[in-house]
Amino acid sequence: MPGTTPKARAIGVELRRAREDAGLSARQLAEKIGKSHTTVGRWESGERSPRPVDVATVLSALGADNHLREELIELARNSNGRHWVASSLPEQQRQLAALLEIERDATLVVSASPLLVPGLLQTSRYARAIIGAGGVPADEVETRVAVRLGRRDSIMRSDPAQLLALIDETVLRRVIGAVDVLAEQLRAICEVMQRPNVEVRIIPLSAGWHPALEGPFDLFESNNRARVVHVENRRSGQFFHEQDDVKAYQDAVSWLRNVSHDPEESLQLIADVIDEMEAEL
Template identity: 50%
Template sequence: MPGTTPKARALGAELRKAREAAGLGVRQVAAMLETSHATVSRWETGHRSPKPEDVSAYLAKVGASAEVRQQLVELARGADGPHWLSVGMPEQKPQLAGLLEVERTAAYIATVSTLLIPGLLQIGDYARAIMRQADVPASEIDTRVAVRIGRQEIVTRRNPVRLDAFIGESALHADIGGPAVMVDQLHALLAHAERPNVDLRVIPMQSDWHPGLDGPFLLVESLDGAGVVHLENRISGLFLHEPADIEVYWSAVEKVRKVAMSAEDSAKLIAEVIDTKESTI
């Protein structure tokens, strides 16, 4: 459906942020633009994609800076496209905003990660250790860690998202940040696993081929039933939302589920790894 893409949601969230920063209401901005408040509301929720010229006019009315206007006008181009690829940090920042918006309105999320603890379940020290080794500028690390930890609110909030987390066994045995950090991270996993909305399963190292070996992915189903997939590597991110693509990843989740351990056995294994690591500290 046009206007319900991740890019449209990211654009809408940024428009809303600019309006709220100006202290204006939806009806006030609509009156300034001589359009209906319903139209402005749909722009801000991502249910309709404004044209680049509409975005420019909107931002002029709310007094946004020239830099913000340039960025969001560019973001408005192709907002209804079949996918959203970003390469390089400047392009990935608005995509992160899109991911936060997609997750915020999610009913269900499946995350598959064979080599690292998924971002939605990382503790701060674990995330910080990754970012330091990945050469993230020191001035940006605290902000990025805060954003990553903030994402977890969807799991712990009232009326939380349902989360299926599939984590590769090798991720448990790694020493990212050192043994003490890993012990804290694994304890955090066990705490999450006790939540009624979280199904955490470990993918054993000695398993047959499964789609998780192609790389990590995040599958999100929103409250209105729309599906989104997010793929990410060191320098790029990709959103998919076409029904045929989403169906491929629903199938992938079920294939991973078949090779993963039960929730009970997964928790037992994590506890055993904790005991082993604690003996070395």
């Protein structure tokens, strides 16, 4: 689906921000560049991919700095490409902006987590322990924690996305921060599992090998948008949106559902682990 790619979403975020910083409405900008306001709106929403010349025209009209203009023009050169790998810091920041937009629009989020509690379920102390130990500069830790906690709005708002969290059993026993931090985190998961839009399934150790052991991933579905998958490691993030690529992850989700405990069994397992930890505190 041209124009609904993660890169198009990232470009749209930046174009909208630049326009708002310039104090212009979409209609005013459209008049300045000789385009319809619906075209500008589609660029900003990511529904249509602007050409590099369009990006240059918009940012020149808005008086944006040359650095931003060069970055977005380069991003627009292959906005409909098969996938998007972001390894530089500026591109990672643009990818995060796209991820936040995609999460906000999602009707379904599937998070496969073999190593850590999924970001949408993390408590502040658990998130802080991860971010603080990950080499993030001390003056950036609280900002990043706030961003991560803010992402939970996608499943907590009045019209929330459905969340399917597929979590490996080892995550329940991996002490992050301290035992009391992990216990608090597991209690928070039990609490959020009471929400009708949240389904948590634990993949037991007895499942053996499963696709999530190849690495964590998030799959997003939304109305009138192509499904996208996001994966990341320590040095880069990557989006997939081509149908064949996404289907490979959908097949992985089906596998994980088949080998995981159902929600009731998962809740009981988490409760049992909490009891074991609290006996040690």
